[in-house]
Every structure is written in structure tokens, then in C-alpha cells.
Amino acid sequence: MDLGSRDGELGIYIPIAYPNPETFRRVLGESSQYVDIFELGVPSKKPIYDGPYIRRIHRSLVSSGVDYLSVARSMNRSLDGVDVAVLGYYRDLLGDRSGLFDELASTIDSLRCILIPDLLIEYTDHLENYIDKSSTYGIETCFFISSKFPYRLVSRLAKYRPYFIYLGLQASTGSDLPIHLVRNIGVARKLIGEGVKLAIGFGINKPEKLRKLLASGADIAFIGTEFLRRLSQGIDYALGFIRSMYEALR
Amino acid sequence: MVQHSRIDENTDIEVPRYWYNIAPDLPKPLPPPIDPLDADISLINRLRELLPSELIDQEFTFERYIGIPKEVRELYIEIGRPTPLVRAYKLEKSLGTPAKIYYKFEGVLASGSHKLNTAIPQAYYSYREGYSELVTETGAGQWGLALSIAGSLFGVPSTVFMTRSSYISKVKRVELMRKHGATVIPSPSNITRVGRGILEDEPDHPGSLGIAISEAVEWVMEKPESRRYLPGSVMEYVILHQTVIGLEAIEQFRAIGEYPDKIIGCVGGGSNLSGLAYPFYREYVEGRAKLPEIIAVESSLIPKASRGEYRYEHPDAYGALPMIKMYTVGRHYKPPAIKAAGLRFHGLASSLSLLIREGLVRVRAYDPDSVREAAELFYRSEGVLPAPESSHAVLAAIDEALEAKRRGEGITILINLSGHGLYDEDFFRG
Ligand SMILES: Cc1ncc(COP(=O)(O)O)c(C=O)c1O
Numbered sequence: 001m002d003l004g005s006r007d008g009e010l011g012i013y014i015p016i017a018y019p020n021p022e023t024f025r026r027v028l029g030e031s032s033q034y035v036d037i038f039e040l041g042v043p044s045k046k047p048i049y050d051g052p053y054i055r056r057i058h059r060s061l062v063s064s065g066v067d068y069l070s071v072a073r074s075m076n077r078s079l080d081g082v083d084v085a086v087l088g089y090y091r092d093l094l095g096d097r098s099g100l101f102d103e104l105a106s107t108i109d110s111l112r113c114i115l116i117p118d119l120l121i122e123y124t125d126h127l128e129n130y131i132d133k134s135s136t137y138g139i140e141t142c143f144f145i146s147s148k149f150p151y152r153l154v155s156r157l158a159k160y161r162p163y164f165i166y167l168g169l170q171a172s173t174g175s176d177l178p179i180h181l182v183r184n185i186g187v188a189r190k191l192i193g194e195g196v197k198l199a200i201g202f203g204i205n206k207p208e209k210l211r212k213l214l215a216s217g218a219d220i221a222f223i224g225t226e227f228l229r230r231l232s233q234g235i236d237y238a239l240g241f242i243r244s245m246y247e248a249l250r
Numbered sequence: 251m252v253q254h255s256r257i258d259e260n261t262d263i264e265v266p267r268y269w270y271n272i273a274p275d276l277p278k279p280l281p282p283p284i285d286p287l288d289a290d291i292s293l294i295n296r297l298r299e300l301l302p303s304e305l306i307d308q309e310f311t312f313e314r315y316i317g318i319p320k321e322v323r324e325l326y327i328e329i330g331r332p333t334p335l336v337r338a339y340k341l342e343k344s345l346g347t348p349a350k351i352y353y354k355f356e357g358v359l360a361s362g363s364h365k366l367n368t369a370i371p372q373a374y375y376s377y378r379e380g381y382s383e384l385v386t387e388t389g390a391g392q393w394g395l396a397l398s399i400a401g402s403l404f405g406v407p408s409t410v411f412m413t414r415s416s417y418i419s420k421v422k423r424v425e426l427m428r429k430h431g432a433t434v435i436p437s438p439s440n441i442t443r444v445g446r447g448i449l450e451d452e453p454d455h456p457g458s459l460g461i462a463i464s465e466a467v468e469w470v471m472e473k474p475e476s477r478r479y480l481p482g483s484v485m486e487y488v489i490l491h492q493t494v495i496g497l498e499a500i501e502q503f504r505a506i507g508e509y510p511d512k513i514i515g516c517v518g519g520g521s522n523l524s525g526l527a528y529p530f531y532r533e534y535v536e537g538r539a540k541l542p543e544i545i546a547v548e549s550s551l552i553p554k555a556s557r558g559e560y561r562y563e564h565p566d567a568y569g570a571l572p573m574i575k576m577y578t579v580g581r582h583y584k585p586p587a588i589k590a591a592g593l594r595f596h597g598l599a600s601s602l603s604l605l606i607r608e609g610l611v612r613v614r615a616y617d618p619d620s621v622r623e624a625a626e627l628f629y630r631s632e633g634v635l636p637a638p639e640s641s642h643a644v645l646a647a648i649d650e651a652l653e654a655k656r657r658g659e660g661i662t663i664l665i666n667l668s669g670h671g672l673y674d675e676d677f678f679r680g
Contacts, residue, residue, distance in 0.1 A: 048284050051292045055285075121279045147312035148273045148280035171282045171310065171572070175295045178303035179310045187312035 007249045008214030010034065012242060013087065013173075013201070013224035014231075015041035015057055016068040016075075023235060024071065025078040030239055032080040034246035039115070039201075039222050040108075042088030042100065043068055049117050051174030053225050069103055076109045084108050085142055085163070087115045090123045094130070105137035113142035113163045120144070120153065131160060142199075144168060147184045151191055158192040164220055165192050169213075170202040174225035182216040189217035207248035214249065263505065265323055265331045266497040268315040269490045272528045272601055275314070275535045277608050280486070280600055281575035284562060293572040299474040300467060300571075304375040308487040316490060322371045325403060329360040329370070331494065335502040340631040342651065349654035351647055352510065353667040354499050354526060355634070363637060363669030364522045365396035365482055368491035372480040373400035383477045384408040385470050387437065387462030389518065389591035390416050391423030392637065392669055393482030398432035409477075411437040411465045413457035413594065415587035419676035426673075437462040444468055444568050456587040459518075459595040460567035467570040483519025484565050484574075484599050492525020495666065500529055503664075510542045510664035512650055516642040517546045517555065518592040519565075520599035522668035523643075527611075528601075542664070543612065545650075546602065547642040549593045550615040551586045554579045557615075560607055563597055576603040588618050589677035590638035592669075614646050621645050622677065637669035638677040 012035055017024050028038065041047075043061035047054060061068070086104050093101040093116060101114060116123075119130055120143065134141045140163035145154055147167070157165055167188045169181050181200075189198055201222035204210055210221050223245060231238035273280050285293050297306055308316060318326070338351040356364035376384055384401045386408065388394030394410035401408045410432050417424060417436035427434050437457045438445035442465040448455050455461075463481070470477040481488060503509050513530060515523025527544045534541035548555055555577045562573040567581050578597040585594040598606075605611040621638065624645035629635045636644050647665045654661045671677060 046287060048287070049282060051294065052285060052289050055287070055289075121281050124278055146279065146282055147310050148282065150276050150279060151274040151314070153279065168282075171294045172285060172292065175292055177295065177298060177306050177310065179307050184310075184312040 007211065008218065009036035009220040010246055010249060011037040011039050011085075011199070011220055011222040012227050013039040013041060013222050014228065015043055015061055017043070017066045017071040018057055018061060018228070019231065021066065021071045025075055027231065027235060027238070028075060028078040029080065030235070031242050032078075032082045034242050035082055037083040037085060037112070037220065038079065039085050039087050040072075042086060042092050042104070044089050044092050046091070047089060049168065049172055051172045051225065053174045053229065057228060069107070072104060073107050079110055081110055084111045085113050085115050086111065087117065090116050090118050090126070094126065101133060102137070105133075105139055111139055113140045115142045115144055115166060117144040117168070120149070142166060145188070147187075154188065154191040158196045162196060164197040164199040166199040166201060166222070167218070168202045169200055169204070173202050176203045181213060185213060185216045185218050207244055210245055211248050263332050263498060263501040265326050266318065266494050267323065268317050270493040270497060270529050270532055271311060271314055271316060271490055272531060273486070274312070275532060276601060276604060277610070278604060280604060283572035283574050286564075286569060286573055293570070297572070300470055300479040302372070302375040302379045302381065302478055304379070305372065305487050308490055309485060319371070319374065322374050325370050326367070326494065329366055330358050332498045333358050333495070335499055338628075338632050341628060344627065344631045345648060345651050345655065347651040347655040348658060348660040349651040350508070350660070350662045351651055351665065352663065353665040354495055355667045356495060356522065357634070357637065357640070357667055357670030361392070361396040361399050362673065363392040363396060364492060364495060364525065364666070365393045366400065367494055367525065368482070368488045368521070369393070369396035369400035370403070371491050373397065373404050373406060376478045376480065377404035377406050381476060381478045382406060384480050385466045385477050386410055386480050386482060387459055387466045388412045388416070388482065389459050389594050390637070390639065390674065391420045391427065392592055394432065394434065395423050395427050397480060397482070398427040398430035401432070402430040408432040409469060410434045411439065411462040411469070413437055413459060413462055413591060415456035416591040419589065420591070420673060422673035437465050439465060442468045458567060458585050460565070460581050463566035464568035464570050467566060483521040483595070484597065486599065486601060488519075488521050489524040489528065489599055489601065492521045493529055495522070495525040496527060496529030499526060499664065500533060508662055509539060511661040512543045512545060512663045514545045514547060514643045514646045514650070514663065515666035516590075516593060516639045516668065517548050517598060517602070518595045518639060519597070520546070520602040522666045524599060524602050526664070526666040531610075541610070544605070544610065545612050545614055545646055546606065547614045547616060547646045549588055549590055549642065550617045551588055552579065552583070552594055552596070553615050554596060554598055555606055555613040560603060565597060574600045576600050577606060589674060590618065590621065590642065592637070592639040593642070616642055616645050624648050625671065625678070634667070635671040636667055637671040638674050640666070640668045641671070643667070
């Protein structure tokens, strides 16, 4: 994809196998022309940093018993070479009896990194393990941060040369609090320096907002709740939305 | 020669021009607030309808320093800032300790406590954003009074849900709030669904801060276009405002060439201790000073930090506000009707909880009788009557000073005397 003429990269977040395996693959296939990166969610029983909307999706996926690992195995063709970041909570990916990190890391062809939002908040001591595991599978690291992260930690994360550092703009996905996002993005940018990509997400729902936030110092923007909301009303509606976001960046 | 206990240099220091946000300097990331897993609506998003925008932004800012608006800073000066740093010579003498005991006296502020430090900016932002009714909870009435005063400075009246046990026993503060045009309602009340539900089961319920918060939130939700909910503690932005205490204290210590070894404050939601201690923590992080031992003192009857759990819980009894990660005895805990009513809260601010978890703040719990004795000793020796809440810190300081005596150590202790107890006759009556 020609990024030279673009103001930033666009990613969409979609939980694996949502709304069903077939539509999921179709969404990947048809949106790949607009999207620089897919952020694929591992269905979780406890997606604590997500808002009610995405939580309901997780709940329905978990209770449907869909075999999302096999969906992940069969989706490579639909990805069309677009980069993938898997997003999953620590317990689901690296918890005691979970081999999911390993399974996913060895399954997805264009996987760049596995993002674990609670890693540095609830499982700080497991940072090295995460880094080691990522390098075992030849993938990069990527880190989730919020505006409540210590400066030193953020600067240190940048030194690991991750694929990106993801700033959660809001306290949870889908929320829309009156926070001075441009300022917070500016602080994050300063802390991580220029050599590492700054990704942003949570509550980005309009082309103007997308453009403004990317212009303020971020490199990649992820669209989650708003895309999924539209997807529930029809795949074309969702794709039209993503196309408008894509066009906003040209 | 009579020793002057007031530090002359006090008057030379400036009221700070910024507040200090500790999050960028914490040893670990501050866990974000969350919605309960089974929530159908986002309680996080609901904050939009409850709090002034500017305060939401301060809660989630990534900046280390936030400028104090000129109007707020001017009012800080009018209501008594900077507050004095006082050496308690006579208390030291009566204990026969080699320790130096200083107290930062927030009780001199117009409302009688540190609560005014955050009441002023909270009322200011609400007024500026066009709201016409300030709604809150209060325990002993210190917060309710502070907000009533701050609101009336901007011409905005307050509605205060006051825990029933205090409504009955802290008569003066109820009167003083009303003088400022506040509507004071004993909680649980029959004007909210939450209150009615409780009264049905238990008509004599003494109330709790958790219940009063739920009532205040419900009251705002009925008319979010004109009302705002303004909490007296627990939120990170409240602590942010309270850092004026510590920022001043650092300058005052600098002026006399001293530095505290121990910093002690009582904890309700954690704002007065944090407001005093966090700027000293910054001095440590920036390599300018050692880290004083920070001691949080709670009531043994509401032992959230000493015997509670570190987990996600709602700050209000009915789960109307997002959950925060904190030390807590649980939101359904029914606190005994102690007279240090400002400590009758089931949790503790998230940042302070994290520092306790990381071993950077120690915790002490005391029973009401020992606390009252300490308050009386302080009053007899210093002539200053500490608030029942602050008296918890006084007792801890006395214990530390006596320990220093046993060891023969000339340590320096700093207490946050967060309020005066002149309107707490219920406490001193015993
Ligand atoms: C005088 C005084 N000190 C302390 C407190 C406890 O609150 P915090 O821990 O937020 O300082 C209160 C609360 O009402 C109070 O009135």
C-alpha cells in the first residue's frame, strides 16, 4: 500500500469469528483494500478495558462456542497480506493453561505482534516473558499504554523498538469523554520519540476526528466500536464507513 | 524566652501556580476505571453527565503539571493560602521527644479544612460551564461546607446529601451550609430511589458516604442539564487540587532548612494525605531528596487499607459510578457511626492504593478512644483543636515521636492537620 501520500495508517478492530466465521472472513477480504492493519480480538470472558458494546460481542462469541482458533487458521487467504496485530487479554493468551499465544503466533501469516492491554497494568512482572515469547516466534512486540502510564515506563517501552505503542485514548473502548486527546497524543509522542510508531484507538468514530488525531502526532488509528456497530447493521454499511475513513486520510 | 512556633518564612512563600499530577511518576501504571462486567450501559461514559468537562479532562490528563487558573489562585489567597507550617514545640516537650513535629495547618482555611482546596476549582469549572446546582455527599460536613462556600463565591447553590448520623450530630456545619444557601438532606433520604429503598428496610439507617454518593449521583441524573456532581475525595483530580498543600510545604521546609522524615495524614478517600505527600514523592523521583516515610492513618472501624482487599470496586454503594482499583472493605460495608465521619468511606483513591500496594506508603489503624485522647493532648499543648479525622494523624505522630524517644532519634515528622475540630463537639464529648 502506498503510504507516501497518506496522513497516517488505518486499522480496524474485529474479534475473531465475529459476527460468524463466514462473514468475518468476508469482512477481512473486502476491507483489506482500505486497511493497513487488522487488529483481531481474541474472544474473552473478561474483556475488562472494553465498553459494554464490545463486551457483549465477546460474551456472545464465547457462549456460542465457536472454534475461533480454527477460524484463525483458515483466514490467511482473506487477509490478503495485510498486517495483523492480535489483541487479547493476558489470561486468555498467556494464562496458566493457555497455549493460545503460541498457537496464534504460529498460525497467522502476516502477524506482526500480539497486543496485551493488561500486560503492563496487571502483569508487569511478565514483560520479559512476553518479549522473549514474541522473539521466539519471530514477531515483534507492541505495547498498550494509557494517559495514566508513568513516563519512565513509556520511554523504556520505546527502547524495545516495538512495532507500535498503542495509546488508549479513553478509559474504555467506545467511550467518548471530553478529554483533550490532541494534548495527550502530544505527550505520548514526546515520550516515545520519533523512531517508534504511535497507534491510537478508543472512541474514534468520525473521519474528521480521525484526521485531526492523526495530524496531532499519531501514526496508526484503530477503529473498533463504531465499525462493529455498523457491521451489526450490515456489511456494506460497515465497509462504506471504512472507505470514508480511508478517504479521509488521502 | 518564648519560642515562636510559627515559622516566619511562611508568609514569604507563594501560592503555587500549578497542581502536580503524580501518575507520570508512579512506579506502575494506574489501573483505569472500568465498567462492571455485566453492565448494559457504560458508567464510564456516564461521567459526561455527572462531572464538569474540565474535571474529566484533569482526571485523564497525561500532563505532569496543570496550571491553576488565575481566578482559582486568587481565591486560594483570599481563603487563607498559603497555610502555615507550624512546629508543635509544646507537644514535643510534653512528650519529651527529641523528634521535631511540624503540622501543616489546613484548618485555618475559611471552611475549616483542606476540602476548600478542591471545592474552589470544582465550583469554578461548574460555574464556567454554566451549571446552576452543585450536588454532593458529605460525612462530617467538612466537604459539604467547603463546597457550599465555594459555590456561593460563584453564586451557585449546593445540594448536599449528608450521612444521617452526622446530620444529627454535626449541627453547626448543617447550619453553616444553609447560611450559604445550601440544601442539606440527611442520607439515606426519601427523595431518591436509592434512599427510599434503604429506608424501607431500615428506617434508622445511619447512612454512609457510599450511600450519600449514590443519592447525589441519582439526583444529578434527574437533571443533568443543570446539575453537576462534585466529589470531595477519591478521584485523582481531587488529589491533584490538594497538591497545593505539599507544594507549599516543600517551599516552607526549604525556607527553614529542614526536611521531613515522616509524613502522616488520615485517610477517608485519601485526598489530604496524598495532597501533602505526593509533591514530596516528586522530589524523590527527581532525585532532589530522599523519600519520607509516608503513613496513612485510618479508623480501625473502617479498615479498608489495613484489612481490606486491593480490587476493583464502585466508589458508591449502589454501583452508579465506574469501578476503580483500590483498597476497599466493599461498598456494602456498613461503617459504624464514628464521629470522625470523614473517614467513613469504604475505599481509598486509586493512586494512593497503588502506592500502598507497592510498599511506598504504610498504613496504621486506630480506635476512636485513643484518637480522642491524642486530640485532647494536642489541644492542651498547642491550643489548636484538630478535627476528629485529623486527630488520627496526630495520634500516629505521637506514636512515632515516642518511638523516636525510645531510640533517641531526632527525626522530623510532618502531619497534615487537615481540619479544625471546633464544630465537632460530638467527638470531644465522647
Ligand atoms: C478534616 C478532614 N480530614 C480528612 C478527611 C478525609 O478525607 P480525605 O482522606 O480525602 O482527606 C475529611 C473528610 O471529610 C475531613 O473532613
